[in-house]
Amino acid sequence: xxxxxxxKLVILLPLVCGLLVGCLYLWRRLExxxxxxxxxxxxxxxxxxxxxxxLRLAVVDFExxxxxxxxxxxxxxxxxxxxxx
Numbered sequence: 702x703x704x705x706x707x708x709k710l711v712i713l714l715p716l717v718c719g720l721l722v723g724c725l726y727l728w729r730r731l732e733x734x735x736x737x738x739x740x741x742x743x744x745x746x747x748x749x750x751x752x753x754x755x756l757r758l759a760v761v762d763f764e765x766x767x768x769x770x771x772x773x774x775x776x777x778x779x780x781x782x783x784x785x786x
Contacts, residue, residue, distance in 0.1 A: 743764065744763050745761070746761055747760040747762055758771055766783065767785045769781040
């Protein structure tokens, strides 16, 4: 009876600890990708809007400027730029 408990403890405790460490690692990696939290970066994506299935507009802040770019299958094109407010 006692041996089965110890065997389960020896097997399941490292498994649970491994799952905990794996979840914490994934949370840390994915936390920077969340929309509200971009941290201290030079480039910040303020907003995106899907125009069509292959085309998206994005407002990007970079070095005190606000850039409007279109992102599609053919690449990224600058549409307009203005000073950030």
